[in-house]
Amino acid sequence: MLDIIDTKRNGHELTDEQIDFFISGVVDGSIEDYQISALLMAIYFQGMTAPEQTKLTMAMLNSGDRLDLSAIDGIKVDKHSTGGVGDKTSLPLAAMVAALGIPVPMISGRGLGHTGGTLDKLEAIPGYRVALSETEFIHQVQTIGLAIVGATGEIAPADARIYGLRDVTDTVDSIPLIASSILSKKLASGTDALVIDVKTGSGAFMREERDAQKLAHALVEIANQAGVKSMAIISDMNQPLGNKIGNSLEIEESIDVLKGKGPADLVDLVLTLGSQMVVLANQAPDLETARLMLEQTIKDGSALEKFKQMIIMQDGDPAVIDDYGVMPQAQYHIPIVAERDGIVTKIAADEMGIASMRLGGGRSAKDDQLDYAVGLVLHHKVGDKVRQGEPLVTVHSNQKEIDGVEKLIRANFIIGDQAPTMKLIHEVITK
Structure with missing residues (x-):
């Protein structure tokens, strides 16, 4: 394993045998966490060639079960x-x-x-x-x-430990x-x-x-x-x-x-x-x-x-x-309104997701329990014209007090005078 770390640390390509050895050791526990971590850091800095990436993927794939869907007709x-x-x-x-x-x-x-x-x-x-x-x-x-x-x-037990x-x-x-x-x-x-x-x-x-x-x-x-x-x-x-x-x-x-x-x-x-x-x-x-x-x-x-x-x-x-009422429904529907006339210039996606998470709609840790009812309904998107007092977002919450969530939304749902050009599909890659 030390040779494998050394090879990648110095920017060289790992052989198929070295990658197989590494993944086998990850799965059977014969390689310690600190050595796995050292190789991960070497890969992070030195990268991998296309053949290395493919071999690493296939070794991780073959480390566990594979579904056989041959009984299903057609191209799946x-x-x-x-x-x-x-x-x-x-x-x-x-x-x-x-x-x-x-x-x-x-x-x-x-x-x-x-x-x-x-x-x-x-x-x-x-x-x-x-x-x-x-x-x-x-x-x-x-x-x-x-x-x-x-x-x-x-499925892919090597990935669970590496991740x-x-x-x-x-x-x-x-x-x-x-x-x-x-x-x-x-x-x-x-x-x-x-x-x-x-x-x-x-x-x-x-x-x-x-x-x-x-x-x-x-x-x-x-x-x-x-x-x-x-x-x-x-x-x-x-x-x-x-x-x-x-x-x-x-x-x-x-x-x-x-x-x-x-x-x-x-x-x-x-x-x-x-x-x-x-x-x-x-x-x-x-x-x-x-x-x-x-x-x-x-x-x-x-x-x-x-x-x-x-x-x-x-x-x-x-x-x-x-x-839709057969699904969990939030107790409170709280509107957040525009404080000025203008055009929506920004709705920071990550911060909207965090706002929903703070309401209980997402996990900050793997074992967190979800509140399926809560979340946000956006009434406008980037480029829309809005008037003062018009609802921007309705917060679906099971807590009456949402000051922190409202502050987060307001700071990241921006009304300005000129909207940026938004493009949904940036690129299509077939090769």
């Missing part, structure tokens, strides 16, 4: 997002793609900090079960073409370590094609666009080399996505999208990502045709019906489709 397509505020894209997206007969076996995660998790949102639906056995998962995708669940079995050490050694934001962490888990799900949404901006993991580009290219290259057709989109997270932040609230907005009433930015991102998924599944000759096909699933109600089928098969209450 999944989507991954690097996380953001108000990002409920997976929910309507999966239903719309599955409504076109494309199998979507989606393994999702939970939120931590200011970013939300798909599983947490789904658990706002009474009874919804995110823990399915591998047999149940495969059967459900065979039956209705769609399942959104948590990881089953022992814990990255967190405490300040090596989280290393492109090779991020890419191998994401893909070792995603590729273990057995999917044939993968669309990746890499966020950039204040509410994203990759705040700088150049870092988002590096990560997106690394993810696409590694996934393609692993035999999974993939592409990535870099999308904006300088302001929250959609109008609602919080678990019950984001389920509401997801269903609104499927009813044809979703906010423009969220719908645009869903259609952009979904079009790529449809083309990767060989169900449309081009992106324009794919987009029209997806729009039709909203018009004819088939996507909404598919979402309802998923809820029923995972023991959730399907009444939520027509009655």
